[in-house]
Amino acid sequence: MSKYYVTTPIYYVNGAPHIGHAYTTIVADALARYHRQRGEEVFLLTGTDEHGLKVQREAEKQGISPQQLAETNSAKFKELFEKLGITHDRFIRTTEEDHKRAVTAMVQRMLAAGDIYLDKYEGWYSAADEAYYDASEIADGVAIASKSAVEWVEEESYFFKLSKYAQPLLAWYNEKPNCIAPAGRRNEVISFVEGGLRDLSISRTTFSWGVAMPGDPKHVLYVWVDALTNYISAVGAFEDEQQFDKLWPADVHLIGKDILRFHAVYWPAFLMSAGLALPGQIFAHGWWTNEGEKMSKSRGNFIDAFELADAYDLDVLRYYLLREVPLGNDGNFSKERLVERNNSELADNLGNLVNRSFAMTQRFLDGELGGYVATDDALDQGIRESARATAADVDRFMNDCETHRAVERLLGFSGELNLYVQQTQPWKLSKDGDTERLAAALYHVLEGIRFIAVLGSAFLPDASKKILTGFGLNAPEDLLLSTVAQFGKLAAGTRLSQPEVLFAKYETKPKEDALPKADKAAKPKAENKPEAKSDNNDKAGLIDFDLFGKVELRVGLIVKAERVEGADKLLKLSADLGEAELRTIVAGIAKSFAPEDLEGRRVAMATNLKPAKLFGILSQAMILAAETEDGKLELAQYSDNVKAGTRIK
Ligand code: MSP
Numbered sequence: 208m209s210k211y212y213v214t215t216p217i218y219y220v221n222g223a224p225h226i227g228h229a230y231t232t233i234v235a236d237a238l239a240r241y242h243r244q245r246g247e248e249v250f251l252l253t254g255t256d257e258h259g260l261k262v263q264r265e266a267e268k269q270g271i272s273p274q275q276l277a278e279t280n281s282a283k284f285k286e287l288f289e290k291l292g293i294t295h296d297r298f299i300r301t302t303e304e305d306h307k308r309a310v311t312a313m314v315q316r317m318l319a320a321g322d323i324y325l326d327k328y329e330g331w332y333s334a335a336d337e338a339y340y341d342a343s344e345i346a347d348g349v350a351i352a353s354k355s356a357v358e359w360v361e362e363e364s365y366f367f368k369l370s371k372y373a374q375p376l377l378a379w380y381n382e383k384p385n386c387i388a389p390a391g392r393r394n395e396v397i398s399f400v401e402g403g404l405r406d407l408s409i410s411r412t413t414f415s416w417g418v419a420m421p422g423d424p425k426h427v428l429y430v431w432v433d434a435l436t437n438y439i440s441a442v443g444a445f446e447d448e449q450q451f452d453k454l455w456p457a458d459v460h461l462i463g464k465d466i467l468r469f470h471a472v473y474w475p476a477f478l479m480s481a482g483l484a485l486p487g488q489i490f491a492h493g494w495w496t497n498e499g500e501k502m503s504k505s506r507g508n509f510i511d512a513f514e515l516a517d518a519y520d521l522d523v524l525r526y527y528l529l530r531e532v533p534l535g536n537d538g539n540f541s542k543e544r545l546v547e548r549n550n551s552e553l554a555d556n557l558g559n560l561v562n563r564s565f566a567m568t569q570r571f572l573d574g575e576l577g578g579y580v581a582t583d584d585a586l587d588q589g590i591r592e593s594a595r596a597t598a599a600d601v602d603r604f605m606n607d608c609e610t611h612r613a614v615e616r617l618l619g620f621s622g623e624l625n626l627y628v629q630q631t632q633p634w635k636l637s638k639d640g641d642t643e644r645l646a647a648a649l650y651h652v653l654e655g656i657r658f659i660a661v662l663g664s665a666f667l668p669d670a671s672k673k674i675l676t677g678f679g680l681n682a683p684e685d686l687l688l689s690t691v692a693q694f695g696k697l698a699a700g701t702r703l704s705q706p707e708v709l710f711a712k713y714e715t716k717p718k719e720d721a722l723p724k725a726d727k728a729a730k731p732k733a734e735n736k737p738e739a740k741s742d743n744n745d746k747a748g749l750i751d752f753d754l755f756g757k758v759e760l761r762v763g764l765i766v767k768a769e770r771v772e773g774a775d776k777l778l779k780l781s782a783d784l785g786e787a788e789l790r791t792i793v794a795g796i797a798k799s800f801a802p803e804d805l806e807g808r809r810v811a812m813a814t815n816l817k818p819a820k821l822f823g824i825l826s827q828a829m830i831l832a833a834e835t836e837d838g839k840l841e842l843a844q845y846s847d848n849v850k851a852g853t854r855i856k
Pocket of ligand 1: 215216217218219226227228230231256434435437462463464465466493494495496502
């Protein structure tokens with residue numbers, strides 16, 4: 208059985224987890240889940256980096272021991288990953304004994320190779336980055352690349368002969384063109400190494416929070432020697448040969464672009480020195496900004512990972528992060544974009560497809576699926592071809608870590624299936640009594656949906672599970688990619704049950720509200736209702752009850768009303784609709800009502816219209832009014848007996 212070993216960086220415990228930490232871990236988790244579906248033996252590693260000057264200083268600042276700080280913050284990362292449904296096989300902590308033993312063993316090997324010597328370090332160091340910098344990389348007291356403060360260091364230090372490995376490293380980059388990805392990052396690394404490598408200081412004597420230098424305990428090992436070793440200590444290096452031989456070398460080290468030098472230069476050099484195999488690939492992803500702004504401590508605008516996890520459904524968050532930017536590029540986190548992607552791509556496209564298809568099968572076929580027939584119909588053939596192509600494309604994209612293309616492809620196929628439903632019109636086939644065509648059309652849609660559920664399970668695990676449960680496919684094997692090697696696996700006689708709503712729509716929120724607030728940022732708005740019966744009542748101007756049901760009317764309590772400057776017809780209202788936050792409504796009723804007449808009234812509002820901007824104000828609902836003969840408006844009103852937010856039916 209082939210194996211797949213994927214790692215995330217281990218996270219510093221000097222602070223709380225933010226979106227960057229969640230992102231890398233979610234991407235790695237999607238890769239791991241997908242490879243498990245291939246039937247491979249997968250090992251997903253994540254954890255925390257707990258030693259070093261940065262952690263020691265933060266602990267001093269807080270007046271606690273570094274170990275205490277590590278305990279508290281490591282637990283937060285663990286809790287976060289549980290909340291995010293991360294399927295890691297080990298959560299490593301660098302304060303664990305087996306890890307510390309492996310670090311010692313690693314350095315002993317580097318010593319035995321004659322690659323370590325004692326000297327004196329004189330130069331710049333940044334505790335924030337835990338990195339040494341050349342004078343050419345410093346300006347105005349900060350490292351140019353990271354803007355982190357640097358300090359001058361002069362002390363006795365052990366050095367690693369990094370210079371000796373410049374040529375072997377270049378040979379490796381050359382022989383294995385994919386060992387650093389994306390290609391632009393590879394080029395960056397190559398030109399850095401071609402510029403010449405200086406030996407690397409790997410120990411310090413001025414602080415103590417770390418693993419001691421073997422044979423010279425007044426030196427503590429440089430935190431990156433310690434941290435990088437986690438990738439091998441976690442899988443039994445120097446202790447459990449069987450596990451180590453099975454899993455090492457890692458297939459992918461997934462990292463952020465800021466820590467590329469450590470992974471693509473230092474780490475392979477350490478491994479060469481210790482006589483160990485080199486990783487398959489180091490993939491550097493980009494950085495997220497928050498609504499267009501770089502996240503930083505000074506701005507205080509880090510997007511808290513727990514707030515994210517609380518504010519959005521996990522599938523939606525995963526989908527947005529994976530879909531929004533190509534892995535490797537920088538991305539901008541925008542709540543508005545997330546809501547848009549959820550509402551139009553997940554809810555309207557995939558959610559609607561699943562709901563309507565299951566509902567139609569219920570209605571027209573009594574919930575039972577006919578058998579697969581490889582019909583001659585061109586539309587059917589098109590769906591079969593697309594299903595096969597989707598599976599092949601997703602596989603290729605996942606091999607290349609192109610997660611954004613994989614999800615895009617899946618949603619594209621969902622769009623094709625929606626179109627197929629429009630074209631085949633199952634409701635018409637049912638009316639006409641064309642049962643054979645009806646059964647074939649619904650089979651093709653549902654089998655297509657099964658393809659999406661299986662192929663999408665790494666990205667949208669919850670939705671995928673709901674869909675597969677709707678088919679009664681709950682065994683772990685039902686997730687294997689081998690089940691989508693062929694179109695037509697859904698068995699005749701399969702009884703369907705309507706899946707729970709897959710994706711609730713979110714309200715679009717005004718831009719100013721930049722950071723997601725727990726449980727407020729995104730409130731589910733409307734559910735995807737099963738497709739309305741499309742009988743042709745249009746001519747008579749009649750609509751189905753289902754269509755009426757799509758309009759959400761609620762009782763809104765007007766809490767505040769004020770004039771809109773420069774618009775004499777408009778009033779700006781704040782209304783309580785029984786939600787966590789008040790909604791803003793811009794209404795053209797100023798000629799009929801003074802603001803103070805409105806406050807405290809309970810009136811009818813349409814609450815699931817697309818928000819619209821009026822005079823720069825985002826209006827999030829519409830107030831219902833009728834006009835008298837002389838042009839005055841009156842509102843549909845309720846007494847205090849009706850609670851704000853009550854649905855009007
Ligand atoms: N402890 C080291 C890694 C050691 S791995 C052997 C470290 N830790 S970190 O907590 O500072 O950063 C962890 C990861 O978060 C890095 O990959 C970094 O790129 C990533 N991110 C930090 N800020 C980020 C964004 N704004 N956006 C995306 N990822 C970001 O470095």
